[in-house]
Structure formats: structure tokens, C-alpha cells
Amino acid sequence: MTSEKYDPLSWLSKWPRDKALWDVWREVHARFGLAAQRGTELETGLVMMISQMEQALQRNLKLEILLSAIEKNGALPLGPLISLFRRLYQVPEDDVLTEELEKAKKGRNYLVHHFYRDQADLFTTSEGCQKLAEILVGINDDLDAAIQYLENWRDNHLGYTPPEDVWDRINEDVARWKLENQLMLDSFLGKNERRS
Structure with a gap:
């Protein structure tokens, strides 16, 4: 054990003076926010489609019941939402939509549950922050792709009979x-x- 006192901000002395810390961090946090928003949009789309199909199958098409279903389904995590959506709409395991939804779920879960904790050391350099931004762009792209596949699937299958x-x-x-x-x-x- 060392007698030196731990300084959690010691890395700051190595930060390049020509780059404002806040400007570099701001981009990472903004990209995190955009990816989180896309994840929420995907969840909301699934909640709406699930709630509408549940209501149609129950033959009880009242606004209060739809709102209650939206509230109930809105409390579900992304994984169960995907499973419920696939079951209600009979989306096969080997469908491209299933693959895209699973990839988006993996990215969104990493974003929400692990990103800041697993990547905290990268915040200490501007190069690390650039890597963080690239990771977030990848997650955002996966979420965008899943949303686009879901929209295309909806347009082609609702037509689903x-x-x-x-x-x-x-x-x-x-x-x-x-x-x-x-x-x-x-x-x-x-x-x-x-x-x-």
C-alpha cells in the first residue's frame, strides 16, 4: 500500500490545453443522448404496434383500453417487447427484422447499462473521447437500421392479414x-x- 493520496483528477493535467474539455465531452454526451432517443423511439414503435394488435385481437376497441395497454406495454423492457411483437405478428426467427431488432437491443442495452461504466477511462483523453463518439455512432446506426426495418416491415405487412x-x-x-x-x-x- 502506498502512502500517496489518490487524486481522481490527475489525468486532467495531461489533457491538451488547446482542446476545451467541455467541447470534447459535450460531443460524447450529445451522441449518447441521440442514441438513447433512438432507442426510446424503437421501444415506442413496438409498444404502439403491440398494443394495437392486442386490442384488435380482443375485439374491445375503446380508447381507455388502448391507453391502458400502451401504459402496460410501455413498462416492458426492450427484450420482452421484441419477443411479444414477434409472437403477435408471427415474425420468424430468421427474418432480417428479427436480426436487426436483436442487434439494436444489444446496442441499446450496452448503451444504457454499460457504456459509461465500461468506457470511463476513455474520457481522460481527447482521442478516447473520439473513440467514444465512434462507438455511439455505431450504436445509433444500429438503432436507426432497426427502426427503418420495422417501418418497412410495417408498410409491407400491414398488408399482414x-x-x-x-x-x-x-x-x-x-x-x-x-x-x-x-x-x-x-x-x-x-x-x-x-x-x-
Whole structure:
């Protein structure tokens, strides 16, 4: 054991005087924030698609129930969201979307759970901060790719056709809502009977 007192800021004396510490760190933190935002956008997209499909399958299309499903699913971590999405929409294991979602999950989990702890030593040099920025750009790119694949998949598959009875139930519900909304409107407007 040494008698020298530990100085947690000793590395600062080696920082290049021509580079402002805050400017270099700011880029790393900004890129972290952008990647975290993209991760949240991916989670939100999955939450919305899962909640809408759950509601459609339950034949109970009420706003309160949708909002409750969004709140419930919004509390799930990314891994279970991906599993639930794949199960509800029957996305196969070997689908490119599955691969992209898994890669994004791995990057997002590293970002949130390990990035600052595992890479803390790189903050002590401007070169290290540049490496951190590059790591974050890679994670952001993986998240962007997953979001793009999810959007493309949605556009190509919703076109996805669930079993015929699901569509019949959805059409019945839509017709019922239309009638309920018209009756409510007539009531608000003071009409005693519905006009054709």
C-alpha cells in the first residue's frame, strides 16, 4: 500500500490545453443522448404496434383500453417487447427484422447499462473521447437500421392479414363505433332520432 493520496483528477493535467474539455465531452454526451432517443423511439414503435394488435385481437376497441395497454406495454423492457411483437405478428426467427431488432437491443442495452461504466477511462483523453463518439455512432446506426426495418416491415405487412374472423370482428366493431358516434353526436346536437 502506498502512502500517496489518490487524486481522481490527475489525468486532467495531461489533457491538451488547446482542446476545451467541455467541447470534447459535450460531443460524447450529445451522441449518447441521440442514441438513447433512438432507442426510446424503437421501444415506442413496438409498444404502439403491440398494443394495437392486442386490442384488435380482443375485439374491445375503446380508447381507455388502448391507453391502458400502451401504459402496460410501455413498462416492458426492450427484450420482452421484441419477443411479444414477434409472437403477435408471427415474425420468424430468421427474418432480417428479427436480426436487426436483436442487434439494436444489444446496442441499446450496452448503451444504457454499460457504456459509461465500461468506457470511463476513455474520457481522460481527447482521442478516447473520439473513440467514444465512434462507438455511439455505431450504436445509433444500429438503432436507426432497426427502426427503418420495422417501418418497412410495417408498410409491407400491414398488408399482414390475420385470420378472416379477426377482420370480421374488426369490421363489426368499426360499424358499431360509427353508429355509437353518430348517436352520441345526435344527442349532443339535441336530435331525438337519427336522420338517414
